[in-house]
Amino acid sequence: MAPPALDMIMESRSSQSFGNVPSERRTGVPANDGDAEHFCSTCAFAEACAVAGYGATELTELHCLVEHVGPFEPGQRIFRSGDPFRALFAVRSGMVKTTLVDAEGREQVLGFYLPGEMVGLDAIYPEHYPCDAIALETTLCCRFSFPAMSALAARQPKIQQHLFRLLSKELGSASLLAGDHSADERMAAFLVDLGDRYAARGLSGTQFRLSMARADIANYLRLAAETVSRVLGRFREQQLIAIEGRSVQLLDPPRLRELARCVLNA
């Protein structure tokens, strides 16, 4: 399928040379885990597709503006703070963290992104990525050209709606971290939230891998690494979790959820 539609989608604005890329470059990639009818099942847009009951036309258009990028190796950056904003990235596999480096050079972890989640939404306004996106494991991504995305959104209300929802959703989750909570509450919330997000993608919500270092968890939760270690140790003593290295199992989700209540029920 040669997508002449793409040229239209791209619109004039500042037309990138995207349309000149040989179509084999994109459509012929066997890595696509789907055809025109079955788009990447774990993708951040899977829901939009399903809900909207897209026909082949719309899916094709989505296919056209998506580009598979990666693999990125651990520590490698998908984008850097200050880079001009051109695209959103959906994690396909692996895990990504976003970090901010403040004036003093200290790193601040803003978030972790699981397969199916969208990175880069906070770059739309400033038109530059405000943070670094760093792979924590070998990571594959889908790259959505934002100009193309916007243009498609204008023609497809469902897509526009979905973008609004993605943005608004991230707004909501940003306020979770904001509250002042005890180390135990934060950690419980972190584990439960991670589990829920894995579960939402069809994976186990009680047994998963913490791809990030303890220091990253600590930084994200605004705790010291030592505190993270101690809290996890305490949780293990209390039979709340089983943890060995970076593999964790939630043994008592109800109690964890209870602990996390005042953080998550925000």
Add this chain to the structure above:
Amino acid sequence: MAPPALDMIMESRSSQSFGNVPSERRTGVPANDGDAEHFCSTCAFAEACAVAGYGATELTELHCLVEHVGPFEPGQRIFRSGDPFRALFAVRSGMVKTTLVDAEGREQVLGFYLPGEMVGLDAIYPEHYPCDAIALETTLCCRFSFPAMSALAARQPKIQQHLFRLLSKELGSASLLAGDHSADERMAAFLVDLGDRYAARGLSGTQFRLSMARADIANYLRLAAETVSRVLGRFREQQLIAIEGRSVQLLDPPRLRELARCVLNA
């Protein structure tokens, strides 16, 4: 005043009944502090209008989906947590805080909204307002029906773009609060940020009124009210600010900004 045009817009989604609205219907409304050429100058969409160089047509369409609401008296709610999401609200005058009540019944202040700023963006995803919006002073708002807004956005790329930007902007500012910073840094950042936002609307960025109670500031900054009081006292001693009751003047913006650096330069 709810223009009858609203009804048509509301269900337009696909149908474009916009063009059928008699133009007299819209341009003749005296309550709007602007005409078809000069839309509310402090409005959250003022920028969009200016940048886009809208003609009468687009402004007229915006006029149609806006409804002036209020005044809301201090303590009164513009919307409540759990209410179904139907509209965004732009503050016209006064001030609004948004708060979350957690499971334990404790209030959490999420943000303060000045004239020209948009409230309710975090409600798009859940389709219910996740928080209460409470007037801190006598407050006037513009109500933007969200379905109408979306429909318009689909037809006006500039509007869509502006909505994306508003959402993304709030995402960025949400991460400011997230860091772990000292009480002094947080307070300095709070004052500087407020000043900048006033300045952005053409008001003084160094002399303004803190419409909210100390307890609200404390809650927002995740500090105790006593700490807020002490820090403000210290700032006064150090000639950083002059403060009397709820009137504050920033005496040494550079030093304040320096203090706030690691919070704001996020």
Add this chain to the structure above:
DNA sequence: CCACCGCTTTGAGCGGGATCAACACGTGTC
């Protein structure tokens, strides 16, 4: 006038989590 109420300020003591330091463990390198 005083009483009352909400808001703010000030003081004294305490505790959660940070900090500093040492150690344990696994992995890769020479």
Add this chain to the structure above:
DNA sequence: GACACGTGTTGATCCCGCTCAAAGCGGTGG
């Protein structure tokens, strides 16, 4: 094997900001 290095755990101490308590301060209404 010896060593360095990154990562994670554990212990001892300290300090910032919270908590509790009380008093100052405008307003408002009797």
